[in-house]
Amino acid sequence: MKREYPDSGTSSSGEAAPKGKLPASAPPSEEDVDELLAALGYKVRPSEMADVAQKLEQLEMAMGMGTAASTAPVSDDMVFFPETVHYNPSDLSTWLDSMLSELNTPPPPLPAPSMAPPPSVPSFAPAESSSVNFDPNPISQSDPSRERKRMRTGSGSGSCSSSSSSSLGRGGAGTTVGSEVIEPAPVATPGLPVVVVDPQEAGVRLVHALMACAEAVQQDNLKAADALVKQISLLASSQGGAMRKVATYFSEALARRIYQLRPPVGPISDPSTFDSLADLLHMHFYETCPYLKFAHFTANQAILEAFAGCKRVHVIDFGIKQGMQWPALLQALALRPGGPPSFRLTGVGPPQPDNSDALQQVGLKLAQFAHTIRVDFKYRGLVANSLADIEPYMLEDESDDGEPEAVAINSVCELHGLLARPGELDKVYHTVQKVKPKIFTVVEQEANHNSGSFLDRFTEALHYYSTMFDSLEGSNGSPAEPPSPGQTDHVMSELYLGRQIFNIVACEGTDRTERHETLAQWRRRFSLAGFEPVHLGSNAYKQASTLLALFAGGDGYRVEEKDGCLTLGWHTRSLIATSAWRVMAS
Amino acid sequence: MAGSNEVNANECKTAVPLNTWVLISNFKVAYNMLRRPDGTFDRNLAEFLDRRVPANASPVNGVASFDLIIDRATNLLVRIYRPVPDPVPETTSIPSFLEDLSRPPSSDPYPVIIFFHGGSFAHSSSNTTIYDALCRRFVSLCGAVVISVNYRRAPEHRYPCAYDDGWTTLKWALTQPWLHSGDPSRLRVFLSGDSSGGNIAHHVAVRAAESGIDIAGNILLNAMFGGNVRTESERRLDGKYFVTLQDRDWYWKAYLPEGADRDHPACNPFGPNGTPLEGLPYTKSLVIVSGLDLTSDRQLAYADWLKKSGHEVKLVYREQATIGFYLLPNTNHFYEVMDEIKSFVTSNC
Numbered sequence: 001m002k003r004e005y006p007d008s009g010t011s012s013s014g015e016a017a018p019k020g021k022l023p024a025s026a027p028p029s030e031e032d033v034d035e036l037l038a039a040l041g042y043k044v045r046p047s048e049m050a051d052v053a054q055k056l057e058q059l060e061m062a063m064g065m066g067t068a069a070s071t072a073p074v075s076d077d078m079v080f081f082p083e084t085v086h087y088n089p090s091d092l093s094t095w096l097d098s099m100l101s102e103l104n105t106p107p108p109p110l111p112a113p114s115m116a117p118p119p120s121v122p123s124f125a126p127a128e129s130s131s132v133n134f135d136p137n138p139i140s141q142s143d144p145s146r147e148r149k150r151m152r153t154g155s156g157s158g159s160c161s162s163s164s165s166s167s168l169g170r171g172g173a174g175t176t177v178g179s180e181v182i183e184p185a186p187v188a189t190p191g192l193p194v195v196v197v198d199p200q201e202a203g204v205r206l207v208h209a210l211m212a213c214a215e216a217v218q219q220d221n222l223k224a225a226d227a228l229v230k231q232i233s234l235l236a237s238s239q240g241g242a243m244r245k246v247a248t249y250f251s252e253a254l255a256r257r258i259y260q261l262r263p264p265v266g267p268i269s270d271p272s273t274f275d276s277l278a279d280l281l282h283m284h285f286y287e288t289c290p291y292l293k294f295a296h297f298t299a300n301q302a303i304l305e306a307f308a309g310c311k312r313v314h315v316i317d318f319g320i321k322q323g324m325q326w327p328a329l330l331q332a333l334a335l336r337p338g339g340p341p342s343f344r345l346t347g348v349g350p351p352q353p354d355n356s357d358a359l360q361q362v363g364l365k366l367a368q369f370a371h372t373i374r375v376d377f378k379y380r381g382l383v384a385n386s387l388a389d390i391e392p393y394m395l396e397d398e399s400d401d402g403e404p405e406a407v408a409i410n411s412v413c414e415l416h417g418l419l420a421r422p423g424e425l426d427k428v429y430h431t432v433q434k435v436k437p438k439i440f441t442v443v444e445q446e447a448n449h450n451s452g453s454f455l456d457r458f459t460e461a462l463h464y465y466s467t468m469f470d471s472l473e474g475s476n477g478s479p480a481e482p483p484s485p486g487q488t489d490h491v492m493s494e495l496y497l498g499r500q501i502f503n504i505v506a507c508e509g510t511d512r513t514e515r516h517e518t519l520a521q522w523r524r525r526f527s528l529a530g531f532e533p534v535h536l537g538s539n540a541y542k543q544a545s546t547l548l549a550l551f552a553g554g555d556g557y558r559v560e561e562k563d564g565c566l567t568l569g570w571h572t573r574s575l576i577a578t579s580a581w582r583v584m585a586s
Numbered sequence: 587m588a589g590s591n592e593v594n595a596n597e598c599k600t601a602v603p604l605n606t607w608v609l610i611s612n613f614k615v616a617y618n619m620l621r622r623p624d625g626t627f628d629r630n631l632a633e634f635l636d637r638r639v640p641a642n643a644s645p646v647n648g649v650a651s652f653d654l655i656i657d658r659a660t661n662l663l664v665r666i667y668r669p670v671p672d673p674v675p676e677t678t679s680i681p682s683f684l685e686d687l688s689r690p691p692s693s694d695p696y697p698v699i700i701f702f703h704g705g706s707f708a709h710s711s712s713n714t715t716i717y718d719a720l721c722r723r724f725v726s727l728c729g730a731v732v733i734s735v736n737y738r739r740a741p742e743h744r745y746p747c748a749y750d751d752g753w754t755t756l757k758w759a760l761t762q763p764w765l766h767s768g769d770p771s772r773l774r775v776f777l778s779g780d781s782s783g784g785n786i787a788h789h790v791a792v793r794a795a796e797s798g799i800d801i802a803g804n805i806l807l808n809a810m811f812g813g814n815v816r817t818e819s820e821r822r823l824d825g826k827y828f829v830t831l832q833d834r835d836w837y838w839k840a841y842l843p844e845g846a847d848r849d850h851p852a853c854n855p856f857g858p859n860g861t862p863l864e865g866l867p868y869t870k871s872l873v874i875v876s877g878l879d880l881t882s883d884r885q886l887a888y889a890d891w892l893k894k895s896g897h898e899v900k901l902v903y904r905e906q907a908t909i910g911f912y913l914l915p916n917t918n919h920f921y922e923v924m925d926e927i928k929s930f931v932t933s934n935c
């Protein structure tokens with residue numbers, strides 16, 4: 001064991017506060033922090049240590065925490081900072097600054113803006129025709145000649161959508177850079193968070209068989225793999241609960257990979273293409289478990305805060321689907337002190353095989369809702385095969401009101417698909433940079449399912465989806481209860497997840513669109529692309545936790561804060577992460 | 587009295603390295619915000635501020651960890667740490683996780699340490715970074731499998747929940763064949779903890795003794811005890827080194843049954859309401875005491891009581907150490923105490 005002590009930071013002998021310290025707003029990077037504290041989750045630069053210590057002392061004094069504490073009477077006004085929103089507690093210096101500044105300038109009486117629990121609006125079923133006219137700002141009133149100018153290619157089926165599909169083709173015109181291969185973002189410290197909820201002997205053997213099969217596939221030992229697939233279904237059939245279901249999906253995907261049926265067929269094929277089944281499954285997943293609700297809720301909170309004081313706002317949803325995220329935000333904006341802004345929504349979605357204009361339907365319903373709560377609302381649907389097909393001009397503000405638009409871009413599980421084709425993510429970053437949003441909210445699965453090694457990918461996915469499936473089981477209530485009517489929803493949710501499993505395991509190349517990466521990997525990508533984080537704080541955390549208590553069935557859900565982002569997980573395993581970004585000031 | 591506050595702050599700052607001072611003062615300040623005078627606790631803010639780390643089945647410095655739900659009814663989770671086993675020649679590079687994770691780390695007898703994290707019964711979790719780091723260190727130090735218990739906390743869950751969770755974990759460990767080693771093959775288990783964790787370790791050890799379950803040893807780091815009558819060190823050190831009697835009182839009030847006082851046996855096992863330990867097959871103890879912990883003389887009295895009851899005690903008294911010295915490897919206290927723990931474990935395994 002080492003006897004020499006690694007540099008334990010600055011010595012305690014009366015070191016003066018460092019001169020010329022870095023601006024408080026620049027958080028410490030990974031390299032220049034005290035190693036020992038960093039290992040425990042706190043980032044403090046050695047040069048700032050004495051300064052941080054001084055701030056702690058000031059805070060303690062202000063909070064009356066001196067030696068006389070035990071004799072001081074306990075009073076109600078010793079509850080400190082009840083309204084403070086805390087951000088990024090790992091950055092001690094900034095955290096202390098925010099509290100010290102609150103002490104010096106008491107907070108204003110207005111409460112911080114916050115999201116209420118989602119309003120109970122009827123859920124938007126897909127493909128439901130609406131007979132209600134929407135107004136007061138019908139999009140179809142736009143000048144047809146302007147429409148033609150806006151729509152460079154193709155023809156939308158409705159006057160409120162512009163199509164950007166076939167003519168632009170994949171990857172956007174002229175945006176691919178040679179034949180560069182998309183490398184998965186490097187993982188600095190690969191970890192494998194394992195939560196075992198079913199430690200039975202049979203479950204262990206099943207996992208072992210699955211892993212062995214995956215290894216055989218990796219080594220192209222198809223005979224062994226085939227034998228193992230059969231063994232797995234035997235083992236799975238004697239198993240119960242989440243493990244059996246997970247094993248079944250994984251072994252089916254392995255079988256598909258072994259037999260290499262091209263193209264993949266059946267209901268568990270490519271989950272990223274639009275079809276009414278995908279929509280239905282997505283809806284059921286949204287209803288049944290809290291992951292997507294968490295995503296919407298936390299993203300909305302960040303958007304709400306970014307829009308504070310703005311009179312005209314524009315939200316661009318990179319994957320509008322049924323628009324379930326937006327009623328809650330509209331509600332919160334309607335209720336904010338000072339009244340709602342005028343609200344414009346651009347909803348992006350894939351082309352529909354039957355040429356129906358689902359995007360328009362979504363817009364209709366949202367407009368109807370906005371009308372009931374008196375929020376000035378405009379909508380545009382944008383049909384695109386890929387986000388990389390979107391050009392900045394499609395998103396620009398065309399009105400000639402003096403007041404500029406505040407823009408928020410929102411992406412829930414839409415970015416990872418871009419990693420399947422070289423250059424697409426970069427194109428999207430470029431477009432976002434041009435649009436200059438106040439905030440870019442991003443939600444992604446918290447897992448690395450994009451490793452170049454099939455086996456690593458398989459292993460990660462096995463643990464991830466085991467935990468996911470277990471959370472679905474867990475929120476069913478006790479196994480002894482008879483199945484309730486709502487439980488068919490779980491089958492749908494399982495299929496929704498099963499499609500992702502299938503894609504990760506059985507597909508390759510451009511077909512493999514479920515290329516999830518971790519927060520750490522995304523952070524690196526965003527940073528390289530010129531974005532800086534916008535931190536999510538303790539208010540969003542608290543409300544997300546409250547929401548979980550209200551809506552989540554199971555006891556095991558946990559919200560966590562990590563470096564300014566929020567994650568939702570099952571027990572100790574984070575499964576989905578919300579982060580927010582803005583263009584770095586140059 | 588501004589003057590004496592200043593003097594005391596300086597004394598405290600020179601007692602520990604600066605980064606240690608920053609770490610523990612940060613906890614002190616943050617925790618102060620969480621405790622409300624009416625006895626309620628801002629759990630949401632506590633969870634938000636707590637720094638955590640996920641389990642990692644891929645070995646880091648020869649240690650791997652995974653989380654396990656051992657009791658569905660209470661969602662009792664433990665984090666298990668282990669040395670990574672030597673690779674078996676015929677397997678390839680893939681770790682077969684659960685199989686490998688539950689293979690005995692060696693053919694020789696090895697210790698299993700059930701660890702209860704500190705936090706005065708209200709703070710921290712088994713995945714709190716400071717405790718994850720400490721448990722990993724125990725693995726490397728002793729070649730042990732460490733089981734860190736995510737026990738239910740106060741004020742939401744009062745006495746005896748934490749003790750029950752400890753007991754559940756012990757009983758569970760007894761049923762796991764892979765945790766048994768040596769000849770005869772058996773569970774060579776140590777109970778350990780710091781602060782409230784030390785208190786829990788004591789009470790679980792008592793229950794084990796009463797049930798005839800053999801514990802190889804107890805390792806207590808600044809175990810948390812209290813009593814109605816203030817002791818000399820409590821009066822002398824109140825507020826001087828990060829801790830005040832006021833906060834101690836708050837935590838006892840949050841953990842003990844409503845209406846109980848600090849002579850409740852959970853808080854004061856060798857006080858007026860305590861149960862004698864004479865004649866019980868109580869385990870041997872390594873009792874580590876920081877001289878600058880305000881309850882230091884209570885902890886010394888505890889060690890004394892164990893001795894007088896006929897049980898083996900190794901007392902390690904670090905006169906100049908404060909609370910939390912074992913969290914950062916930057917003092918003699920840290921390294922010498924780790925050596926003592928290693929000796930104790932290896933000689934009693």
